[in-house]
Amino acid sequence: MLDAIQFSSFADFIDMGGYGFNVWSVYGLFAIFVAVNLILPLRKKQRILRQLKRRMTLDEEINSEDSQSS
Amino acid sequence: MWLWFSKLGSPKWFYELSGKWLPWLVAAMVVFMTVGLVWGLLFLPPDYQQGFTSRILIVHVAVAGTSLAFFPLLLVSGTITLVWRMKLADMVAKNAAILGAWFSFITLATGSLWGSVMWGTWWEWTDSRLVSMLFQLFLLLGVISLRSALEDSETAAKACALLSIVGCINVVIIKYSVEWWNTLHQVSSPVSMDTQSPNGPEFWIATLVMIVAVYLFLSVSLILSTRNEILERERRSQWVQDLVSKS
């Protein structure tokens, strides 16, 4: 079923039978859509972990400060 | 079954379970995505009517099919939040709405790109699928803006759950009323989509592969954002503190 690749040269692969713009903008949009919705959550996870770590060190600092002062 | 159901509710259990499942899902997604894209772009014969634009349809049909699943997902998570008050369901619902808006937007974008070739115009009011998808996008954006309007997360959870349930019913009503409105205004629409779907088994198998890839992508992205939500909302609980100190 997987017969030969449909395009003789790379040029008309880009041209896509005259509809290059439409096909490639669809696939470009799809790529951006997939990338954004995978990378953003990963980056956000790092940001959350950093914030939580900072808050933990801050709390420890305050507790140690209170324990000294009290 | 009841124990399993209440165990699923605890974010900690979900976090660990999804941690185990995530690598497999990502692997499956990558496999299906590459197979679908490579096959669709390189090997698919041009359709006798549409030529190569049938390649657009693969992605469009896959994303459109998946985005129809969003409101049922919101309906289920909404009822769980309202009836059993499970925080996890609200976390899933919050990220599902955002992802759903993305899906609807991409469906509209790819649909109008396909339409600009086949119908000559980027937007066609007589195509009931596009119009009802447009209003689904508006409903999802409504749920998101309601979520961000209510600061206190407890009321926000209940309110958005209720709105998504109502929204889900409305999407169905909108879909049929738009289709009915369409037949009344059966103006000489250049060509409606269903007479145009290319035939040939390869097209449908490639589309099927893409649909599975997109569903896998949906679950991966939703799991990732829900895990973030769990970390944020359970930041005071002990297991998150150990997680943070370990990381």
Added chain:
Amino acid sequence: MSEKQTTTSAAFLATLKRDLLIAFKKKNDIVNPFMFFIIVVSLFPIGISPESDRLTEIAAGVIWISVLLASMLSMDNLYRADFEDGSLEQLLLSPHPLFFLVLAKNISHWLVSGLPVVLVSPLLAYMLALPDEAYLTLVLSLLLGTPIMSLVGSIAVALTVGLGSRGLILAVITLPMSVPVLIFGTLAVQSTLNSQSPLGYLSLMLVMLSVSVSLAPLASAAALKISVN
């Protein structure tokens, strides 16, 4: 202890920056009017008819009226939050002339609610089958019209900021004042449709804009003093 007093322009920029910061933190105030505009415009083809030739006739009017309604909607939160948390009083008590601070608030409000609507209007004009040559005039007329609406509306908002029930009193006061803007805006687009030059109408709108930029903040400042009383 007292360093040099800030210049008026520094206070102007500080107010502008603060309002933009608040707008971006409270995204709702940006998104809601924008979504309202898009939804209202996309209701018209369903309400009237999907045929493109009928849509073309009503396109300019539909877009303009939806822009006016959207700017009404977003007008309300111009002074509301500041009045409720007391920063409006600090604004009134600043040594700098209130005219500039009110102008800064109006500009930041227009940047946040008026500009996005203007930028998206060609997309919606396409959905309403507006011919291509009229897009530029539409955007230009909206670019001139929305600030006028924002400035004129801010007077009414300043007057009603003290009232408990916000409701629609704001729209009822301001919409009648929007008739000239609506007339010139739609006429400009119509004139390009039947291939006349819209410059006449656009220059009239420019005059209206310059008048409202110079006078409206004065009236708003006075109105604020009255309602904070």
Added chain:
Amino acid sequence: MSSVASNNSLDANSEGIMLSARQLFCERDDRVLFKNLDFDLAEGQVLQVQGSNGSGKTTLLRILCGLNDSYAGSIRWYGQEIEEQAAAFFASLLYIGHRVGVSKVLTPIENLRFSCSLKQAVSDDQIMGALKKVGLRCFEESPCYTLSAGQQQRVSLARLLISPAKLWVLDEPFTTLDTKGVAQLESILQDQAKAGGSVMVTTHHQLTIPQLSLLSLG
């Protein structure tokens, strides 16, 4: 109706007088709040306005700040009517009302950056120092809607530490503060008076400040 019981007699020379009010009369929904009210506020003096609820304390303060102009009588700032030199008067005035002027969406730093920059250029570490002093050390970055009412009050009090204003007009600044906060605010008021500024304050709290004088209404 309103008796002026300014218990310590002020020397009559005018250059020490910062704010003087003559024949003040104010009526609100046909009830006379106060009439022919005279008082002077000298530099380095803390004037506590006392009176039962609804006796017009807040209205008096808002009249003095120029926020409310429905009154008769004259108010002079260093001998000149405040209407004539509003800019100079506002430059050296700091008013904190019931609504503390802290936007809930912004963080304390952003709030202070804005409210101070209306009057004079202020650097970030000045703001951080002030926030530290009023006990908001690790809350600088969190939006104000996450803070308690007392903490929001402290954000506006941090403005006192930064602002160069000579005249502070504070309306019930003690209400939401805890005991530590009250002591802190009293010492801030004392420093202001020592530094030659002056304060008008309404509170039901008994102030223990040497430069205190009383003005009772109604």
